[in-house]
Amino acid sequence: MGRGGNRGGGRGGRKAFRGKGKNNRGGGRDTRTEPWSDIKRENELFESYYRKGGFMEEEEFGEMWKYLASDLPNSFRFTGTKSDALAVREIFKRRYIPAIEALDFEGTRVEPPKPVEGFPDELVWDMKTHKKVIRRHKPFAEFQKFLVAETTSGNISRQEVVSMIPPHFLDVKPGMVVLDMCAAPGSKSAQLAEMIHGDEEERVMQAARNESPNIDDGGDYSDDGRSTGLLIANDTDYKRAGMLVHQVKRLNFPNLIVTQHDASIFPSIELPSAEGEKKQYLKFDRILTDVPCSGDGTARKNPNVWQKWTPKDGLGLHNLQLRILFRGLQMLKKGGRLVYSTCSMNPVENEAVVAAAIEACGGISKVRIVDCSDHLPKLKRVPGLNRWKVFDTSAFPGSQEKMGHLFTSWDNFVKAQAKYRAEEPERQFSSKVSPGCFPPTASSDEERIPLERCMRVYPHLQDTGAFFIAVLEKLDDIKVAQIRNADNEAELRKATNELEATVPASAATSAVEKIKEEAVEEANGDATPGDRSPLKRKLEEPDEDAASKRVKAEELPAQPVVKPEEQDKETGADVPMAVDDVQPEINGTTTVSTPALSNQAKRLKPEAQSQSKEFFEYLPADDPTVADILDFFGISERFPRDRFMVKNKEGLTLNKIYYTSALAKKIISQNKNRGMKFIHCGVVMFVAHKIKDGNIKAPWRLQNEGIRILEPWASKRIVTCTSKQTLYKMLIEMFPKLPKDGSHEIGEIGDQLTDMEVGCSFIRIEPSEGEDGFPFRMVLPLWRHPGSANMMVDKDDRKAMLLRLFNETNPIIKNHVLEKARAAEEARKDELEAESRELDEELEQVVDEAQAEEVDGEEKPVLGDYMEVEA
Structure with a gap:
């Protein structure tokens, strides 16, 4: 059981995005002092844009806005291998749902948690019960204990419903190589890891029995039943990457690497190649780009959205989002799939980014939007937008009054700028509005980008937050393209000059007047609520710490033109960017040069690493320590000996020995000195066992994290358990006595341990029917001491197992040694x-x-x- 932001954004935005979690996008750290229930869920700018921006009819908008201003239901997902997830789900349904259904509150039957329509196998649930009801009834307290215990064990993920959607549309199969570009805090990465893992454990057991592990399901289990796939989870911020590691560690997944890089210039990963051969670089089958965003779709749980939302948040993020998406498409295999998603409703961050990226790649002949209307058919969504208005505000320097403006096209924005420059030259607009923020124009239907294939999830459709999802497929190698600078000054100057060049000098006065007339509706009247009065909004002065963490997109410095890949002139294939081309940061700004690259990319230079840098050193296949351990447990020769790793610079087997997949080893070994920032890889398999008796043949403990990977290949040190009462005794009691005379009180386990020499062993538990049966398969580590035995399972996991299997809500665990x-x-x-x-x-x-x-x-x-x- 239990195996299953600055969100990878640009360096220029590092400070602005620091500390921005998935549950806190669009407003930075929550610094309010009043209760959430007392926060006014009102924001004139916010409501004005989505009411007047053409997103939906007025009646539907009213319903949507009502939901957006209400509390979000609590939701969770059963995780891990599918068999384990279904088993825990059944315990939950059988034990807790009937007790909650029987409750009555003020004459009304209490609504229990329910599975969310749209997700398969009833693995996603939500609960809409009011807090007043929850606080008054014991069944909810017991259910809460279950949720906490299983979340700690890794069998439940407390995750928002809409956050679970994007991984489903990636269509990941075991054996695929997947990149999560902006992964922290890690809930989506956990979903992707489960998909890559598939039903690997069942396949490995088949392979160990010399049965074929492969069936025609699209997965690759050719490594003796093990999935050959890999997940690379990335985040640019060191602290958030640490959160990510904490989240994914509990998956116990050897096919996983966590990196810390700026997603918009994520370095190319070199693969091993024979001497004299052309260098090969990793391309991904699937990529998730769940990018940093203004987060206005999280307003149901994030009060900062109501307090601090401005249109400049989305405008300032557009260029960063575009660069991340563009880099993802460059690293995608031909025929590969990429999902772009945000928790924002703003089309400037959504459809506009998708359209601009496709145009930068060379159009729909290079990248297409996949029609996913038949996937997750019960998930309620609406099509993406083909037309939208760009919202901006303007103000005089030092003034707290802001005027709202809606623009339907770049041309009208340029005209409005000319109008106000003539009438009110001191009025300032955002410098982030660019041509790419507006709906694309196509010369023919064949070139039109079908943005309606994108998906929008609104709060009122199924009582969730808001989300945007677009599924893209790479059809061909993409040409080098330039991503526009985040500042629109050059674009605006060029457009203004072109506009003035078309106006004869003799007609200048009348032309200006005409421009004024054309711009009035676009720039003023259509955007402002009421009688064309300007929107007034007091500028807040947050404290220094809050300001440093808030997603304040308008303060992001201009981003440079980035061309991460060139094309091989002979083959037309993408050639990865070398990190030599990324210059050091100067005054917080990264400059990027893009000289022409040869067919073989330059070698990456090592980057300055954190002082807490992890070292990853693989042990030789004939390492004597590993050989002794594997022999002690009777591990089959078919189990790979060359994937064991230690985390010290000298490569010594001092304390812990880790295990990784074959592809993870290739990537770590090939790129550890090329500037890649690897911060996590590997599952703990063995830990040194320090005891006074120095005559132990193998003084290494099996670890709960890696035991299920190794156990199918073991022929020694196996203890079987078929009695729930015996397991209960081992869980409730640490170090039960096992004297030399053979007398004990631990049933069949004690009988099997009596003649076994000191050291670690496997407890194997098979699923069985009946009241005394086990709902799922378990493998647990146990240490046989000279006079006692002890399961090597920590206290929290013991309590979770006692609750799960025996409904023990407050167990007292005895510890004889203590x-x-x-x-x-x-x-x-x-x-x-x-x-x-x-x-x-x-x-x-x-x-x-x-x-x-x-x-x-x-x-x-x-x-x-x-x-x-x-x-």
Whole structure:
């Protein structure tokens, strides 16, 4: 069981995005002092744009806005291998749903958690019960304990419903190589890892029995039943990448690498090649680009959206999102699939980015939007937009009054700029509005980008947050293209010059007047609520810390033109960018040059790493320590010996030995000195066991994280358990006694351990029917001590298993070793106190005797006056 932001954005936005989690996009850290229920869910700019922007009819908008201003239901997902997830789901349904269904609150039957329509196998659930009901009834408290315990064990993920959607549209199969470009905090990465893993454990057991592990399901299990796929999960911020590692570690997944890079210039990954051959670089079958966004779709759970939303958030992020998407398409295999997603409703961050990226790649002959209307058919969504308006605000320097503007095209934006430059030259607009923010224009239907194939999920459709998803397929190698600079000054100057060049000097005055007339509706009246009065909004002055963490897109510095790949002149294939072309940061800004590259890309230079850098050193296939361990457990020769790794610079087997997949090893070994920032890889398989007895044949413990990978190939040290009562005894009691005379109270496990030498072993539990049966297969590590036995499972996992299997809500776990140590400590404490009392009594007697005697009429000196007495 349990195996299953600055979100990868540009360097220029590092400070602006720091600390921005998936659940806190669009407003930075929550710094409010008043309760969430007291926050006014109102924002005139916010509502004005989505009411007047042409997104939906007025009646539907009213319903959508009502949902957006209401609380979000709690949701969760059963995770891990499918068989384990279904087993835990059944325990949940059988034990907790009936108890909640039986409740009555103020004369109304309480609504229990329900599976969310649109997701397969009832693995996604939500709960809309009000907090007042939850607080008053015991079944909810018990259900909450179950949720917490299973989340800690990794069998449940507390995740928002719309956040679960994008991985489903990637159509990942075991054996595929997948990149999650902006992965933190890691919930989607966990979904992708499960998809790559597939039903690997069942296939491995088939292979170990010499049965064929492959069936025609599109997966690749050619590595003796193991999935040959790989997930690379990336995030640019070190702290958020740390959160990501914490999330994915519990998957116990050897086919996973976590990196820390700017997603918009993610470095190319070199693959091993024979000497003299042309270098090969990794291309991905699937890529998820769940990019940084303004997050206005999270307004149901993020109060900062209501307090701080401005149109400049989306405008400032457009270029960063475009560069991340473009880089993803470059790294995608021909025929590969990429999902672009945001938790924003703003088309400037959604359809506009998709259209601009496709145009930059060479049009729909190079990249197409996939029609996914038949996938997840019960998921309620609406088509993407082909037309939209770009919202901007303007103001005079130092003024707190803002005027709202809606523009339908770049031309009208240029005209409005000319109008206001003539009338109010000091009025300032955003510098982030660019041609790519507007709907694309096509000269023919054949060239039109079908943006209606994108998907929009609105809150009122199935009581969720809002989300945008676009599925893209790469049809051909893409040509080098330039991503426009984030600042529109050059574009605007060029467009203005072109506009003025078309106006004869003799007609200048009348032309200006005409421009004014054409721009009035676009620039003013259509955007402002009420009677064309300008929108007034007091500018807030957040505290310094909040300002540094808020997604304040308008403050992002201009991003340079980035051309991560060139094309081989002979073959037309993409040639990866070398990190030599990325210059060091100067005053917080990264400059990128793009000289022509040869057919063989330049070698990447090592980057400055954090002081807490991880080292990944693989052990040789004939390492004697690993050989002794594997022999001790009788591991088949078919199990690979060359994938074991340690995390120290010297490559020594000191404390922990990790295991990774074959492809993970290739990538780590080939790229660790090329500037790649690897921060996590590998599953802990063995840990050194330090005990006084030095005559142990293999002083290494099996770890719960990696035991299920190794166990199918073991022929020694296997203990079977068929009784739930025996397992209960092992869970509720740590270090139960196992004397040399063979007497014990741990049933069949004790019987099998009696003649077994000291060391670690496997407890194997097969699924079985009946009240005393087990709902799923389990493999647990157990250490056989000279006089006791102990399951090597931590306290939290023990409690989760006791709750899951035995409905023990408050178990008291006995620890004989700890109790013995405490008893010895208490005895020693009592002994010291007794010694101290005896010494005090002796001193008192000496003092009394000295004071009773006098010499020449004088009192004798007291002993304590001349010497110290040690107590």
